[in-house]
Amino acid sequence: MTATAFESWMHEVQQEVERALDANLPQATALPHKLHEAMRYTALGGGKRVRPLLAYAAGDLFGGNASVLARVASAVEMIHVYSLVHDDMPCMDDDDLRRGKPTVHVAYDEATALLVGDALQAQAFQVLADIDTLPPARQVLMLRLLAEAAGSSGMCGGQAIDLDSVGLSLTREELERMHQLKTGAMLRVSVILGALAGRDLSATEMEALGAYSKAIGLAFQVVDDVLDATADSATLGKTAGKDAADNKPTYVSILGLEPSKELAEQLRREAHEALAPFGEQALRLRDLADLIVQRKA
Template identity: 90%
Template structure:
């Protein structure tokens, strides 16, 4: 029954997120048509929506405002999608499959893909700026947190380290630092922004959410590395085995397959432990930690 309730909750959130993205993205009939069509092509109708789910789960824990949560979810998803569009380009990871369909530079062209990423990033901040149900000071804090998570001290910085690490034998702590930035920063800010849709956080609440986010951020990447080594492209919706083919350092290449699986399970337990101060009210966040570790794609 609990699993069914969780699945229904996820479906409801994913529908809300789709509607929020629909509302935030310019119509394909608006000039420039090709750019707006490509933005909608990549942002709508696909993906696990992990970051919006985290925002909604955290928002539920703190009584988050519905309008604010929808816009936060759209914002973090647009940042995530922009990063995927750029990551897939020939100058980066050079992939032609994402979420089970051709990547933007393949479906359109490289210049359009570059502009799609740029526009989605800007649109994310507009989505947050358009919230009119929260105190202005908290809204400014949220804008700053998203900028930090997406920029050179967060996701982009992690991506830069990743590109510079191809062919290198990284130590485990170096790999961990890279993924705390590349993947973890946006997962963390999704949790924090969702909570801020409800209230200003106490230091204890903030530290608990950061500890939870750190655990799931690393777990997400560990599981990604395991799946890249074990699943097929049809299951993943992207090219499988690409990390090994590109000679990129991963948890599997450094630790081995079984130790990587054990690490993911350890991180899942740490995520649960971090939520102890919130009791049963943090059920959805716990279930998302389980989903992140136990997913098959």
């Protein structure tokens, strides 16, 4: 696929995800107005939509139905956005800027931000549960996988380790474990749920997608650490240099800037290699691995 064709596909998916989120979020005119308005404020009109893109790419590979993929993409993005809302709150990373606009607790208030995150998480599972075209056993599996990825053995667990690690010196292995949970778990489940939107997966297919997801999950965080150290706030759409200011362990602080860039490139190659069993049909997943490593924001 040429860059132009990939960019066109990506833009089409991002537009479809925006429409799906708009349809699957409560309207601001529904009670309680402030909560629903704030949910829409943070979920709509921003972000790269990396997780939905991964879901659609995997869904295309395994023949996923368009309406099912729209719900899967909405669900993983709602979980991601809820995590950002809570992550930005004063009791967590305390940030005022996200996706180029004031964070929810700044635009509204802390109590609303807390409830927005809670409501988005619940809404994600409702969106998945309302799919009526999948075999029940597969749908239950998808709900369980999303719960695991979002919970204490996944994203929330990684965030807890991250908070406990401020000011500490972690080994590379400890840092990798943290990010496999904090960032990697939701990237992996986005790929797996997108694939399951099409059909059941064999153990071999699940293993290959897992290896791909592990590589891009780590690469995503390595690049995040590099960008936090090198880009400005306007480019990132969030406060730059915050990890160093908060004395948080990162790949850059442990490995250095250039070795971190080299690691990201190595992980990109590993992601491509993991997709070898799927041949050219996995081109969009390969392109997304490239996007994750080569992005500038």
